[in-house]
Amino acid sequence: xxxxxxxxxxxxxxxxxxxxxxxxxxxxxxxxxxxxxxxxxxxxxxxxxxxxxxxxxxxxxxxxxxxxxxxxxxxxxxxxxxxxxxxxxxxxxxxxxxxxxxxxxxxxxxxxxxxxxxxxxxxxxxxxxxxxxxxxxxxxxxxxxxxxxxxxxxxxxxxxxxxxxxxxxxxxxxxxxxxxxxxxxxxxxxxxxxxxxxxxxxxxxxxxxxxxxxxxxxxxxxxxxxxxxxxxxxxxxxxxxxxxxxxxxxxxxxxxxxxxxxxxxxxxxxxxxxxxxxxxxxxxxxxxxxx
Amino acid sequence: xxxxxxxxxxxxxxxxxxxxxxxxxxxxxxxxxxxxxxxxxxxxxxxxxxxxxxxxxxxxxxxxxxxxxxxxxxxxxxxxxxxxxxxxxxxxxxxxxxxxxxxxxxxxxxxxxxxxxxxxxxxxxxxxxxxxxxxxxxxxxxxxxxxxxxxxxxxxxxxxxxxxxxxxxxxxxxxxxxxxxxxxxxxxxxxxxxxxxxxxxxxxxxxxxxxxxxxxxxxxxxxxxxxxxxxxxxxxxxxxxxxxxxxxxxxxxxxxxxxxxxxxxxxxxxxxxxxxxxxxxxxxxxxxxxxxxxxxxxxxxxxxxxxxxxxxxxxxxxxxxxxxxxxxxxxxxxxxxxxxxxxxxxxxxxxxxxxxxxxxxxxxxxxxxxxxxxxxxxxxxxxxxxxxxxxxxxxxxxxxxxxxxxxxxxxxxx
Numbered sequence: 001x002x003x004x005x006x007x008x009x010x011x012x013x014x015x016x017x018x019x020x021x022x023x024x025x026x027x028x029x030x031x032x033x034x035x036x037x038x039x040x041x042x043x044x045x046x047x048x049x050x051x052x053x054x055x056x057x058x059x060x061x062x063x064x065x066x067x068x069x070x071x072x073x074x075x076x077x078x079x080x081x082x083x084x085x086x087x088x089x090x091x092x093x094x095x096x097x098x099x100x101x102x103x104x105x106x107x108x109x110x111x112x113x114x115x116x117x118x119x120x121x122x123x124x125x126x127x128x129x130x131x132x133x134x135x136x137x138x139x140x141x142x143x144x145x146x147x148x149x150x151x152x153x154x155x156x157x158x159x160x161x162x163x164x165x166x167x168x169x170x171x172x173x174x175x176x177x178x179x180x181x182x183x184x185x186x187x188x189x190x191x192x193x194x195x196x197x198x199x200x201x202x203x204x205x206x207x208x209x210x211x212x213x214x215x216x217x218x219x220x221x222x223x224x225x226x227x228x229x230x231x232x233x234x235x236x237x238x239x240x241x242x243x244x245x246x247x248x249x250x251x252x253x254x255x256x257x258x259x260x261x262x263x264x265x266x267x268x269x270x271x272x273x274x275x276x277x278x279x280x281x282x283x284x285x286x287x288x289x290x291x
Numbered sequence: 292x293x294x295x296x297x298x299x300x301x302x303x304x305x306x307x308x309x310x311x312x313x314x315x316x317x318x319x320x321x322x323x324x325x326x327x328x329x330x331x332x333x334x335x336x337x338x339x340x341x342x343x344x345x346x347x348x349x350x351x352x353x354x355x356x357x358x359x360x361x362x363x364x365x366x367x368x369x370x371x372x373x374x375x376x377x378x379x380x381x382x383x384x385x386x387x388x389x390x391x392x393x394x395x396x397x398x399x400x401x402x403x404x405x406x407x408x409x410x411x412x413x414x415x416x417x418x419x420x421x422x423x424x425x426x427x428x429x430x431x432x433x434x435x436x437x438x439x440x441x442x443x444x445x446x447x448x449x450x451x452x453x454x455x456x457x458x459x460x461x462x463x464x465x466x467x468x469x470x471x472x473x474x475x476x477x478x479x480x481x482x483x484x485x486x487x488x489x490x491x492x493x494x495x496x497x498x499x500x501x502x503x504x505x506x507x508x509x510x511x512x513x514x515x516x517x518x519x520x521x522x523x524x525x526x527x528x529x530x531x532x533x534x535x536x537x538x539x540x541x542x543x544x545x546x547x548x549x550x551x552x553x554x555x556x557x558x559x560x561x562x563x564x565x566x567x568x569x570x571x572x573x574x575x576x577x578x579x580x581x582x583x584x585x586x587x588x589x590x591x592x593x594x595x596x597x598x599x600x601x602x603x604x605x606x607x608x609x610x611x612x613x614x615x616x617x618x619x620x621x622x623x624x625x626x627x628x629x630x631x632x633x634x635x636x637x638x639x640x641x642x643x644x645x646x647x648x649x650x651x652x653x654x655x656x657x658x659x660x661x662x663x664x665x666x667x668x669x670x671x672x673x674x675x676x677x678x679x680x681x682x683x684x685x686x687x688x689x690x691x692x693x694x695x696x697x698x699x700x701x702x703x704x705x
Contacts, residue, residue, distance in 0.1 A: 009514070123334075126570070218510075260511070261518075265512075
């Protein structure tokens with residue numbers, strides 16, 4: 001009974017982690033940007049979905065769409081207002097650009113966090129679930145929304161796989177992650193590819209944020225922990241490797257669930273962080289990372 | 292070129308100028324405002340009501356002419372729920388903004404950090420919402436030093452008593468419940484609360500099957516609820532304040548069949564209904580007052596005026612902060628001065644009917660020096676329940692407006 005409980009709960013949370021981390025790793029793989037405003041974009045999506053549904057009363061579906069839309073806009077704002085100016089700058093030496101992007105996105109994330117706290121308080125918000133009620137699976141009472149969350153996460157990741165591997169633009173994105181110079185020589189405008197990647201990223205982060213808001217709820221305080229969890233999953237899986245991130249998300253998700261059930265909910269995140277330290281020692285490139 | 296004024300004409304002019312200055316400063320002295328610093332968690336659901344309620348009280352007092360012609364001026368500071376920010380705000384309030392008294396915070400950790408500063412800067416300080424027993428125990432332990440701190444809300448020990456008193460009537464006598472699991476966040480205020488629960492629950496006939504303390508940054512409560520369900524208690528006795536929305540929503544989404552009863556600070560604010568998308572339905576929480584509950588004749592008008600001005604009913608700390616401005620003003624009037632020591636002596640003699648009951652403080656010889664007196668005829672607290680999107684009083688019977696009722700997923704008598 002408890003085994004099934006851990007398996008089911010662990011799957012939903014892992015799938016959500018996977019979705020959140022995929023976009024994060026994609027951006028890094030393609031454009032070399034470590035976006036530390038990731039958590040803020042997810043929280044912005046969830047809070048927008050909550051506000052649209054609960055304050056404006058537009059309904060659950062429209063609310064969720066607005067949430068994803070807000071994440072998309074915030075992702076574009078991140079790219080055009082923070083990342084691109086740094087990348088285009090001639091006054092910042094090339095070798096320092098990465099650290100500038102890191103600092104810039106971190107500050108940008110804090111700004112978004114403070115704005116959310118100012119306008120919507122730092123209290124947790126929960127998005128109204130799209131499907132309500134519970135079902136029994138193998139004797140475990142599971143919220144239908146938890147199953148819905150897991151299904152949507154898997155579907156979106158599958159769609160992303162199709163997009164990257166089966167469409168022209170997806171292949172260009174993939175090529176850019178391998179050899180940006182080569183792609184430009186083939187006649188692709190690199191900036192256009194980046195815009196596509198940021199659009200994919202914004203959509204993924206938005207969906208993950210809204211689902212997280214339905215599943216667990218978020219507050220402006222979640223910004224830091226969400227960025228940190230995506231970051232550690234991506235580092236564990238190997239920076240830039242989408243399949244590595246997927247595996248790492250499930251490792252972290254299940255490790256946390258095991259700890260919460262079998263040890264104590266208070267120590268939930270500790271084993272995953274210890275694992276990260278160990279992996280950094282013996283395999284610094286991460287599980288599936290490129291050298 | 293103008294001819295300079297003669298000495299003879301200069302002297303009366305100068306005298307007139309000096310006279311005018313004296314009159315102006317004299318007038319300023321008579322109307323010197325009574326300044327109250329309000330340091331609060333303006334962005335948090337329970338703390339947001341504190342500066343709002345204090346301002347409302349000050350506006351009312353000023354509209355009636357102030358205290359002996361002196362206006363009340365509220366100087367408020369947002370502490371971002373941080374002790375360090377609060378200490379800086381306290382120093383600034385006293386040293387730069389020259390406040391005469393401070394009302395601060397609903398978080399025990401913050402209040403415990405401010406207490407030594409109230410002593411060092413010799414400034415009367417009242418908390419509208421923190422609960423830790425340590426606040427008033429420190430006053431008792433070193434009275435001369437710490438006498439500037441007043442605990443304007445119930446101590447955790449008193450809160451546990453209040454919850455147990457209500458549980459006896461509502462759960463044990465009416466619903467024949469026999470067992471409970473305590474679920475509380477790991478924070479300074481819940482340590483004495485849990486001790487109180489462990490002591491009083493068995494006395495009223497509720498066996499404590501398990502006791503779960505969890506980190507205040509927990510986001511996934513599924514394992515906690517599953518563990519509780521495994522113990523098969525009749526009720527979950529809560530001690531939560533930093534968390535509230537997330538456990539409540541997950542309790543509903545997972546359809547945990549056991550009712551929640553106890554302290555849930557966030558549930559005291561009317562905005563909790565919207566924040567949880569009405570998942571709060573059926574949640575029972577302890578309060579010192581509530582919308583539509585005439586604890587005293589002042590309670591309902593205050594809650595209504597607050598709502599008119601700010602759009603929602605206040606959290607528990609709103610009621611206490613509102614009362615605090617009034618009894619500080621009353622103490623200034625009785626002391627005839629804003630001198631800190633005189634104000635402390637006057638505050639100790641407080642006997643004020645506020646929105647939460649009759650406010651009196653325990654004296655120097657009581658172990659909880661300067662905390663609110665708990666008991667019938669003073670303050671007993673209430674039990675409220677979220678019903679149909681509203682906060683309804685269900686205990687004690689003198690103020691109860693409805694019977695306890697639960698959403699359909701709650702299975703009583705498991």
